[in-house]
Amino acid sequence: MDLLELFKTLISTDNKFIKEWKSRNKPVLGYACSYTPEEIIYAGGILPVRVFGSLEPSKLADVYLPVNVCSFAKSCFNRALKGECNFLDGYVVSNSCDNQNKIYDFWRHRTAIHKTYFINTPHSTTEESLKFFIEELGRFKEWLMKSFETEISEENLKNAIKIFNENRRLLKQIYEKRRRNPPLISGSEALEIVLSSMMTPKEEHNKLLQELLNEIEKRKNLPKPGVRLLVSGSVMGNSELLKLIESVGGCVVADDLCTGSRYFWNPVKENGEPMMAIAERYLHKIPCPFMYSSEERIKHVREMVKLFDVEGAIIFTLKFCDVHSFDAPLLAEELRQNEDLPVLCLEWEHTLSGIAQLRTRIEAFIEMLEE
Numbered sequence: 001m002d003l004l005e006l007f008k009t010l011i012s013t014d015n016k017f018i019k020e021w022k023s024r025n026k027p028v029l030g031y032a033c034s035y036t037p038e039e040i041i042y043a044g045g046i047l048p049v050r051v052f053g054s055l056e057p058s059k060l061a062d063v064y065l066p067v068n069v070c071s072f073a074k075s076c077f078n079r080a081l082k083g084e085c086n087f088l089d090g091y092v093v094s095n096s097c098d099n100q101n102k103i104y105d106f107w108r109h110r111t112a113i114h115k116t117y118f119i120n121t122p123h124s125t126t127e128e129s130l131k132f133f134i135e136e137l138g139r140f141k142e143w144l145m146k147s148f149e150t151e152i153s154e155e156n157l158k159n160a161i162k163i164f165n166e167n168r169r170l171l172k173q174i175y176e177k178r179r180r181n182p183p184l185i186s187g188s189e190a191l192e193i194v195l196s197s198m199m200t201p202k203e204e205h206n207k208l209l210q211e212l213l214n215e216i217e218k219r220k221n222l223p224k225p226g227v228r229l230l231v232s233g234s235v236m237g238n239s240e241l242l243k244l245i246e247s248v249g250g251c252v253v254a255d256d257l258c259t260g261s262r263y264f265w266n267p268v269k270e271n272g273e274p275m276m277a278i279a280e281r282y283l284h285k286i287p288c289p290f291m292y293s294s295e296e297r298i299k300h301v302r303e304m305v306k307l308f309d310v311e312g313a314i315i316f317t318l319k320f321c322d323v324h325s326f327d328a329p330l331l332a333e334e335l336r337q338n339e340d341l342p343v344l345c346l347e348w349e350h351t352l353s354g355i356a357q358l359r360t361r362i363e364a365f366i367e368m369l370e371e
Helices: 003-009 015-022 038-042 071-081 096-112 127-146 154-179 187-197 200-220 240-245 274-284 295-307 320-340 355-370
Strands: 028-031 047-050 090-094 116-117 225-235 250-256 313-320 345-349
Touching: 003 187, 003 200, 003 225, 003 274, 015 028, 015 047, 028 038, 038 047, 038 127, 038 154, 038 274, 071 096, 090 096, 090 127, 096 116, 116 127, 116 320, 127 274, 154 187, 154 250, 187 200, 187 240, 187 250, 225 240, 225 295, 225 320, 225 355, 240 320, 250 295, 295 320, 313 320, 313 355, 320 345, 345 355
Parallel strands: 028 047, 028 090, 090 116, 225 250, 225 313, 313 345
Antiparallel strands: none
């Protein structure tokens, strides 16, 4: 099987690595946010797996939730109600958006998953916030050890940090291949690679990434050239929107997504006390819009615009996604005024409905840039 196709198959709860992990009677813990400290989970011999929704209608979840709820969060809950998350031995939510936070209660009381934890992630990066977060991660570590009858030693934490940092380093190298014109890897392929890293034991994913990097320079079927775009916005658990962009002449060379660059861009310090280093990394990483200050994220986006020679940006906001809805106008204004960059802002629901309208607007935007 082609390596890029293999990465695509791994974006599934049915992938072979999860099956192998479960066959050894090792626990799997689902999580709902990129602020979840995976290293602590992994150090306990537990596999962290990101929970994604599907693009199907959320009929079961609609019984419990009103219409003005984030369709992605609703879709994740719908999959749990259908029993598609029963392979999970637990579920963790980080204090990020209100939609995920409130639906957490439904996960606790209406699904078959009974080991649940709410990580109280601060929304600011002050010294007091860091001190609180270190204590909170200590409580999370104790919950993991008690709930899964495991030990999380300092040595195991340091080892997990090295493994995860290696994954981040390799993913950055993958993104470097997108700086070329045409890029060696398309935007949809890059997103699938990052998404698969959240569904696969990191040692195995590191091997696959290294294999891909060794082979990618020989690639003959290069992605089609096109208008070089950056994509920002709400969570993306699949590559359909990026494929849509690429099908009408766009070339997605960079992203600002919690399931893209923001997931892996910052490493954990490997010297010093590991719990402190993990807390610092997750609190000070490229921030998502729920964090108090957006300056660092806007700085990150502007750097990517220059680094990847971007010609335009598309900001996707999920309907009823509170944090991104407030953030999108600020980011768009910054890019237009300070980078002289054309920006298209779009709102969509986490379904295939309305794709035709999105296609029309994206196509018109790309035609404008080509002219």
